[in-house]
Amino acid sequence: MSAAQPRNARGTPTANEAAATSASAHLASDVPLLAVGDLSVRFGALQAVDRVSFAIARGHITSVIGPNGAGKSTLFNLISGAIRPDRGRVLFRGVDVTGRSPNRLLDAGLARSFQITNLFFELPVFENLRLAAQRLEPAWRALLPTQRSAHALRRAEALIARFDLAHKATDAAGSLSHGEQRRLEIAVALATQPGLLLLDEPTQGMSHGDTAQTAALIKSLAGELTILLIEHDVDLVMDLSDHVIVMHQGTKLAEGHPAAVRANPDVQAAYFGEAAVA
């Protein structure tokens, strides 16, 4: 299935409609799951993110693209509570969550993965997932034997199978191959059962085969939750996304349907330059 086809199970605007309307009209029907307004942060002399505003709709895959240094990862860090913005707001489900700590954001249902694999490398693969899934249990079960948290165990087991890591369940996460670690990275974020999943370059450094497998996995998640994705691979983005946001030098250059964004001359100049000429 290509992203150009409508994904309309929940009555959200089809991809074609989204392309035809402006970004704000696209979100008019409901409170957007995530909305950022005027988000800015400066590192010394560098204005890393500069007055970025956008909103994303429930059930969609939205991608953030842009050249290196465009501020994509910083934008993620601002949204996920890793760093605080100098100005601007982050609204999650209509609630102002600006500057909330990552664990409190996760309580609200916002999880993320990392561009540089960020796992518990000494712990078994299953344990990485179980730790993440434990938050589905009531807090008092944290003091009972681990086996009593059956819901968390089942969630971890379901994910380990879905991400094709069951045969490595008792191996240390650090012993996995790069591609397997990248898959586990996504699975750990997913194990917390978030409403919004931020994926920071999930296919970073993957082989072609692994990338295709991971893309299929991400696509299969789209019906279950909302995804905001940073990705370098333009073809992958165009295939996966319902909506694309283009960052350039800390600012939002454009957003819209993948095809519309690709056709945008500003975007072509800033980002697709070589590809468009070739």
Place this chain on the structure above:
Amino acid sequence: MADAGAVIAAVRHSEHARHHSLTGFALAFIVLGLLFAAVAAWRGDVFFFRLATEALIFGGLALSVDVLLGYTGMLSLGQALFFGLGAYVSALVLKNVLPSFWLAMAVTLAVATLAGFVAAVISTRARGVYFALITFGLAQVVAKVVFNTPSLGASDGIIGIPVITIDLVAFDVDTANAAAFFLFCLAFVMALYFLCAYLARTPAGRVLAAIRSNEDRVPFLGYPVGLVKVLAFVLAADVAALSGALYPMLRGFVSPELLYFEVSGNAVITVIIGGMGTLIGPLYGSVLIVGLKSVIGSYTTHHLIVIGTLFVFAVIFFPQGLVGYFKPPLERRLAARRAAVRA
């Protein structure tokens, strides 16, 4: 999925092999303690009973260091602060309030929890070397304050702590009875061990392992890292203080030396020689260190040279420590036996 539960079963199998091998070391420790007691009682000994009781008490201190170092990855260089605090609080209660074991323990627990919380709030904001230096500094400050406080006996400490009778409902233990008090301390310290070992296996305890492995990722799994570290620190403070509270019952006095860096440093050495991250290793390590100190100390006053040299060799050749060295073969045997039973 056809084999739902198969992965959980495999994980449980692998966790059991690890836990059962450590429980094996714990049971062996108890058996060795009882054998020692039988032989020592038969010989009518007092000296070795007292020495072994001291090893248990300092083993409790080392256990608390392992909770922080082996599970959470926090190197405390000031754990003597809580050990000494427990010893002083216990001494003061027994001497000035009531010669009651349970009252001394209850007051010690309350004071150590409070002091542990304050120290945790100060120290756990820092990591690594900075955390180690803050714990070191806090212990030094308290040691100097105690050393200069006349009402706490200043440099002399507190002497004349009465012999007490520990009321255990079914029977009493007299702290003057070397054999009985040794057995009591064995039970007490092993109870602390089993409590820590149990907690380490719960989801809460696993968060400590996650913090040790990769602290920065833990908040993104929804855990409040700051709070978890404070709680781990308070648990370790309580274990150290409850162990320290036994000291005046054994020796009849307390002195500021109990708060000094040598006690904290020794506890870290004990953990590493015994096996970091095993919890039971520190108890074996304490028997080894206290025993060696006494044996070597009877020949030379420079026993620290020998202990230091031993530590260097142990770290180079047995970095996993005593228990860490013998654990993998035991684990394999247990796993093989379980597999044989299943087949």
